[in-house]
Amino acid sequence: MRAILLETTDPAVNLATEEWLLKNATTDVFMLWRNAPAVIVGRNQNTRAQIDEAFVRERGIPVVRRLSGGGAVFHDLGNVNFTFISLGGGAMDFRGFTAPILAAVAALGVACAFEGRNDLTIEGQKFSGNAQHVWRDRVLHHGTLLFDADVSHLAGALRVDPEKYRDKAVKSVAKRVTNIAAHLPAPMAVTDFMGHVMGHVCPGAAPGDLALAPDEAAGAASLAESRYRTYDWNFGASPAYGFTRTRRTPGGLIEAHLDVKGGVILAARLLGDYFGRRDVAELEAALAGCRHDRDALAECLGGVELGEYLLGVGVEELVECLF
Structure with missing residues (x-):
């Protein structure tokens, strides 16, 4: 041997x-x-x-x-x-x-x-x-x-x-x-x-x-x-899972629900007592297809006018709700 x-x-x-x-x-x-x-x-x-x-x-x-x-x-x-x-x-x-x-x-x-x-x-x-x-x-x-x-x-x-x-x-x-x-x-x-x-x-x-x-x-x-x-190996190879977190942000309470498969978000739902001018379903759709990874999500949200959907909530605060 x-x-x-x-x-x-x-x-x-x-x-x-x-x-x-x-x-x-x-x-x-x-x-x-x-x-x-x-x-x-x-x-x-x-x-x-x-x-x-x-x-x-x-x-x-x-x-x-x-x-x-x-x-x-x-x-x-x-x-x-x-x-x-x-x-x-x-x-x-x-x-x-x-x-x-x-x-x-x-x-x-x-x-x-x-x-x-x-x-x-x-x-x-x-x-x-x-x-x-x-x-x-x-x-x-x-x-x-x-x-x-x-x-x-x-x-x-x-x-x-x-x-x-x-x-x-x-x-x-x-x-x-x-x-x-x-x-x-x-x-x-x-x-x-x-x-x-x-x-x-x-x-x-x-x-x-x-x-x-x-x-x-x-x-x-x-x-x-x-x-x-x-x-893809260290995170994406994980079995499909659901993620839930409730967190208080400067714009109110956000309850995040994610369905993830292969390390990629398939669907997102953002509930809470926040305010916003536009339909949050548009933001949820933007999250679909992003990797469940902090850097990837920050990049995905970088071009989104987040305050239109979640008044008073920045990218960093929203990303924190997703982990």
Whole structure:
């Protein structure tokens, strides 16, 4: 089994690397990697329903969709990600893939266990969530390892008002979490922990031979640009959903209802106690066809005489009502 340690902490590149290796590797792979702060959503989730949109926007936290199913997770440099790529069959075996990870953590003197469908726990608290994706006869299994993650950001980035979105997409399930570092008998750096896990899973791996080949890195970088950095993949691939928000604006109360599919607004309805000279149905029609994205909506509304429909309401105030 080939061992790989990714140096980049770019979430789009790292997720693209997984997909590239899944489809092009010539041997089984075990890979360790970390992401700079990012929200990673499951393949079948409605992205906007999983995130605290204001929290991630204000902090510049990217949101990226992965190949596998399951729930949304928050990554930072205190979280270690591991990936197995198996060329030998399409069976989904969560226990089998996580067994060496459990053994590596246990070897540090931490009692841990497999629990539920896909979690690894310490004293009943989750430190690892796992997911899988099958491509042809190959399996991609990956998981998180909360080592010394910022739990406050984890909670903040994923917090969202459940009344805003109505859809049939997979929801993330909140569960108590813990960091591995809090249970170690002695302090340990996250990089040393990564070295320990790598040595336990791939004992023959040479520290100087863990990088991607140039063609692999180039293929992953190209895929990151064409898929993992795009609106269409990260937001547009969400299942259809309905959005509702009521907000007080300088022009009165606005109750916004949106029907969204493929990340694009199909229909909009703006209710409330606002005043306007012209029929708001014209404004609602102008919103149809726009992406459910702040910049796209601001551009869409840029040429509209908004005060004719919503007296006292500016573009910024209306856009805020739509998220």
